[in-house]
Amino acid sequence: MLLALKLALVPGFLAALTVAGRVWGPAVAGWLAGLPVVAGPIVLLLALERGTGFAAQASLASIAAIAASEAFNFAYAWTCRRFAWPLAVGAGLVAWGSAVLLLAHLPAQLPWVLAAACAAVAVSQTWLPRSTGVVPAARISAADLSMRMLAGALLTLAVTALSASMGAAWSGLLSVFPLLAIVLAVSAQRAHGAGFVALLMRGMVIGRGSFAAFFAVTATMLPHTGVLSAFACAAVASVAVQGATKRFVGRRQRLAAVA
Numbered sequence: 001m002l003l004a005l006k007l008a009l010v011p012g013f014l015a016a017l018t019v020a021g022r023v024w025g026p027a028v029a030g031w032l033a034g035l036p037v038v039a040g041p042i043v044l045l046l047a048l049e050r051g052t053g054f055a056a057q058a059s060l061a062s063i064a065a066i067a068a069s070e071a072f073n074f075a076y077a078w079t080c081r082r083f084a085w086p087l088a089v090g091a092g093l094v095a096w097g098s099a100v101l102l103l104a105h106l107p108a109q110l111p112w113v114l115a116a117a118c119a120a121v122a123v124s125q126t127w128l129p130r131s132t133g134v135v136p137a138a139r140i141s142a143a144d145l146s147m148r149m150l151a152g153a154l155l156t157l158a159v160t161a162l163s164a165s166m167g168a169a170w171s172g173l174l175s176v177f178p179l180l181a182i183v184l185a186v187s188a189q190r191a192h193g194a195g196f197v198a199l200l201m202r203g204m205v206i207g208r209g210s211f212a213a214f215f216a217v218t219a220t221m222l223p224h225t226g227v228l229s230a231f232a233c234a235a236v237a238s239v240a241v242q243g244a245t246k247r248f249v250g251r252r253q254r255l256a257a258v259a
Contacts (some may be wrong), residue, residue: 007094013037014180018145024062030100030200033180034207035242036062036214038152042175043218044159045232046168052222053232054168057108059219062173063212064106065111067120068099072178072210073201076185077129081194085186092185108169110219124205129198144187155179157206200248206245 014037039062047055052078075095080088106112151170159174168176188196217234 011152014149014152014183015145019033026205029184030203030205031207031242031245032186033204034209034211036211038155038180039172039175039211040064040214040231040234040238042156043172043215044227045051045156046171047141047174047218047222047227047231049160050168052227055227056169056219056222057168057216058172058175059222060108060110061103061111061169062176062215064103064116065082065100065173065176065218066117066208066212068096068173069169069176069178070120070124070205071095071099072181073185073204074124074128075192076181077197077201079183080189085189088184090187095180103173104169111218114212114216117208121205121208128201128205129194130202132210144183147183149180151183159172162240197249198216206243208240209245210242212243213241 016037043055043058046058066109072092072095076088076092077255079091103116105251106116147231157175159177162171181201184200185197188200214234214237217237218230221230
């Protein structure tokens with residue numbers, strides 16, 4: 001049963017997100033990528049396999065890992081303005097890895113991890129490059145979609161299999177590996193250039209609130225309630241925050257269209 005969930009949950013969410021980006025464009029794709037479509041199912045599986053205490057600690061680390069994700073996005077978005085995607089991915093992964101090594105020493109307490117996430121989001125919101133010109137919706141081939149789903153399944157299997165040896169903090173940090181950002185950014189740059197990437201990354205910044213809300217709820221509730229109630233409440237909180245930020249995505253799309 002758990003193996004089936006590992007092979008279905010994350011790839012299924014990635015497929016749905018890919019279709020949404022194709023229909024509504026990069027700003028919406030980035031915004032939806034803020035939902036915990038990869039890390040959420042992974043931490044749910046950790047709760048089922050390792051217990052609620054382990055998953056609660058992993059949830060705190062997942063919030064802190066927002067800072068590492070923003071480090072990847074920041075490095076990629078600026079590098080891709082001058083260089084091809086392989087170098088941009090390399091720069092992003094170096095930035096992500098450096099941030100993760102620092103975050104691994106952060107106190108596992110909600111105020112600390114929220115402060116790290118908020119600081120990173122503020123930096124990205126202020127200094128990420130801005131898109132110019134009209135940015136079309138992405139075209140994703142069946143092969144690209146299949147590769148995204150396979151990568152999601154492999155990441156889920158790897159994190160859940162290694163969780164016992166890595167511990168809760170590293171499990172949480174690695175569950176937020178920028179898999180989604182890599183596949184979205186590379187395909188965006190290859191198809192439409194740096195302007196598309198900039199709009200995508202700025203959409204991700206707006207979506208971070210729903211991600212943080214989800215894991216703040218699981219970190220708080222898991223030690224005291226069951227897995228089902230904690231994740232159900234977290235999902236409701238995440239969707240509510242995501243809905244509250246929708247108007248910012250619409251504004252960003254309109255600004256890009258008239259730039």
